Amino acid sequence: MPRVVAEREDVLPTLAEIFREHGFEGASLSLIGRRTGLGKSSLYHFFPGGKEEMAAAVLKNIEAWFEANIFLPLEKEADPHRALENMLRAVEAYFQSGRRVCLVGALALGDARDRFAEPIRAYFARWRDTLAEALQRAGLARADAKDLAEEAIAALQGALVLARALDDPGVFRRTLNRLKARLPARARPMRSA
Amino acid sequence: MPRVVAEREDVLPTLAEIFREHGFEGASLSLIGRRTGLGKSSLYHFFPGGKEEMAAAVLKNIEAWFEANIFLPLEKEADPHRALENMLRAVEAYFQSGRRVCLVGALALGDARDRFAEPIRAYFARWRDTLAEALQRAGLARADAKDLAEEAIAALQGALVLARALDDPGVFRRTLNRLKARLPARARPMRSA
DNA sequence: GTCTATAGATCGATAGAC
């Protein structure tokens, strides 16, 4: 890899951080150019559709990461309890224990929600459905599984909002602990929750 | 009241809706002028500090509304169970059953979070603390009350994110029901939760 | 207090040389 930025893919993580920090409207092309080290011409070479294509590519990239690292493992792991534990661990790492906001959630509340309504909806729907399916395999009734899946995802998103608002990552950590305690537990000879 | 807009106070609700819909950066002065029916000069007459002063005034207005309609009732209502029920009812009405986003939460995730960090922090801290105090009066241990207060506020914020993302207000309604079931219940001869 | 007009900066996007 002779260059820092060899392909379009290489700038996506930087773009994601910029959109996370400044939102869609707040991420100006001059700021993007400065942070990526690319001139406007290079950016338009990689993303002919401009800023909107950049954000769409970032969303697609995030979707793909969650698909590979969260959703598919939730579906494929034979042991549902292990699948749930793995999800929480991956989520904690991804959101850096609450110091990193969820770009999809931020876009859902922010200025560009209409522009990306469909990928935003699909991301959360997929998460909710795979989580509900895993909870069902872990022993919950279908209705309870759907309800807990929705509650868990809302709790995570709310924790990211609150952690950011209070500037206290502990909110996210405590939320993960509450979720761990509420998910169907392995049958073990230990104290009850 | 001879005019539609007689005072600075009169435009605050409209400004709040604009910031809710477009975020801070997305709310341009031309858009604000169109929606409020005020020219730029009038806006700068009311808000010499420009857009930043408009958003600060809106935040202060929201703070005052919650202080009067949520926080003080939580503190003053003698019956803690009734206080909690009142809070949930007021919250449901304010957020229009999930169709209206929380501007404070949206700002916390969005572009202008650093600009308004202190009022955002104060709003959520005040809510968390008054709720925890009411829960303690309702019989919970101090640590449990603080934990449940944080969980409840995060759940509400997350529900607003998810309801918006999935375009399904049912998420918010179901979250309120879950919270109702989890708050300390009145002593009644009924089924357990 | 509200109007028109506009300053001055920055926006997203493009052209053309190399």
Add this chain to the structure above:
DNA sequence: GTCTATCGATCTATAGAC
């Protein structure tokens, strides 16, 4: 592919007449 230069639009904010 990346550079410089720049377009026209839009931005926040202000000036000055009324």
